[in-house]
Amino acid sequence: MLGDVKVRSQASQRRGSFPYVEVRLSLGGSASSGRECQRRRVRRLFSCQRYLHAGQLLNGRPRRPSLHMLDKDYVGQAKCMLLKVENWDFDTFLFERLTNGNELVTLTCHLFHKHDLLRHFDLDLVKLRRFLVMLQDDYHNQNPFHNAVHAADVTQAMNCYLKEPKLASHLTPWDVMVGLLAASAHDVDHPGVNQPFLVKTNHHLASLYQNNSVLEKHHWRSAVGMLRESRLFDHLPTDKRHQFETDLGSLILATDITRQNDYLSSFRSHLDSNDLSLANVKHRHLVLQIALKCADICNPCRMWNISKRWSERVCEEFFNQGDLEKKYNVDVSPLCDRSTQNVPNIQINFMTYVVEPLFVEWARFTGYTLLSRTMLAHMRLNKASWCSLQNQATPMAEGHRSDEDTDNDDEDEKVQLFSSL
Numbered sequence: 001m002l003g004d005v006k007v008r009s010q011a012s013q014r015r016g017s018f019p020y021v022e023v024r025l026s027l028g029g030s031a032s033s034g035r036e037c038q039r040r041r042v043r044r045l046f047s048c049q050r051y052l053h054a055g056q057l058l059n060g061r062p063r064r065p066s067l068h069m070l071d072k073d074y075v076g077q078a079k080c081m082l083l084k085v086e087n088w089d090f091d092t093f094l095f096e097r098l099t100n101g102n103e104l105v106t107l108t109c110h111l112f113h114k115h116d117l118l119r120h121f122d123l124d125l126v127k128l129r130r131f132l133v134m135l136q137d138d139y140h141n142q143n144p145f146h147n148a149v150h151a152a153d154v155t156q157a158m159n160c161y162l163k164e165p166k167l168a169s170h171l172t173p174w175d176v177m178v179g180l181l182a183a184s185a186h187d188v189d190h191p192g193v194n195q196p197f198l199v200k201t202n203h204h205l206a207s208l209y210q211n212n213s214v215l216e217k218h219h220w221r222s223a224v225g226m227l228r229e230s231r232l233f234d235h236l237p238t239d240k241r242h243q244f245e246t247d248l249g250s251l252i253l254a255t256d257i258t259r260q261n262d263y264l265s266s267f268r269s270h271l272d273s274n275d276l277s278l279a280n281v282k283h284r285h286l287v288l289q290i291a292l293k294c295a296d297i298c299n300p301c302r303m304w305n306i307s308k309r310w311s312e313r314v315c316e317e318f319f320n321q322g323d324l325e326k327k328y329n330v331d332v333s334p335l336c337d338r339s340t341q342n343v344p345n346i347q348i349n350f351m352t353y354v355v356e357p358l359f360v361e362w363a364r365f366t367g368y369t370l371l372s373r374t375m376l377a378h379m380r381l382n383k384a385s386w387c388s389l390q391n392q393a394t395p396m397a398e399g400h401r402s403d404e405d406t407d408n409d410d411e412d413e414k415v416q417l418f419s420s421l
């Protein structure tokens, strides 16, 4: 059954001791009444997303419109899509609709079956689903970009990369399980604003993680909290459980875009010296980190109609942050000002300075497989489309010109601009 996974949606079910992210509170609220205090006490128990869910339930409002009457047809179509889960043109937006918003649970469960991980690790299907439902629920659906659909999209891409012949032949079931769960969990409880925002608004997560990979550490520790609560791995020896949590963390932390150059240089130098040995667990782990990084920023390499939607969503999230920054009188982050930025310009620079360098090395690693060539081809076509759209977009403010106009710009500065995201 695809439609039965929202089982954790009861207000009494709260979990974990990891901190919630509530942007509004970090910017200073003015609550003083007893009622507000009471509400805050409740709020403290939940992450922002869990709080919203609980609030809706307590107010008697259903969380999502039900599609019961259509369940059969929808489930059939979702199943059809899963037959092609390894295709690069998989449309996660459509899959979200066909699964009635259970895209992450449905997809990850399917991949666990496909890779025979339940049998291999003697996993309990109910516990697995419980964990995945918690995970899916803790993504913020109100974020235009960092939501459960993005997590499902990254998980689907990660699965495609795990299937690359060069890698697949060396992967153990452990690698596959860590890779898939890291992809599913890599942005859980993302607040829709970036690390610099949390730092400049003195958010408690920024102090907790000392302004360093703040969001990624939060995603990791949140996922660990849910894993423990679900008891998914309770039957494994303690050292294995710890090993899993460590490996999960090391993959999720690699998605910190500010550390892109460190990972890329290390990967590139291994490729240059042709010394990657995939029998070596450390080398394999580095490749998994790079694979997850690629999956995380693969949206510019999707087909145009899908890629464009992601581009618009990510920019909307940047601009929403810029609006908040203006509202609270703090510096507006680079790329977040909707009055000086536009989507085509952000996309062209992101592809040129962040995506292409990574995917070129990934293609080299895979031996230029059909998939890696297809991704690069899509990315270049998409970039050309953004270039032609750019002519129709709002003129850029000085200092934010297009790639074509910036031959003399310092490339490092561009990378830094995206690194600040």
Ligand SMILES: Nc1ncnc2c1ncn2[C@@H]1O[C@@H]2COP(=O)(O)O[C@H]2[C@H]1O
Pocket (backbone or CB within 6 Å): 187, 255, 256, 257, 296, 297, 299, 300, 310, 311, 314, 346, 347, 350, 421
């Ligand atoms: N299409 C895109 N355009 C611009 N930035 C992007 C795009 N896709 C992903 N990103 C950025 O890449 C970052 C990867 O890490 P995060 O998920 O923290 O945040 C992501 C965004 O800031």
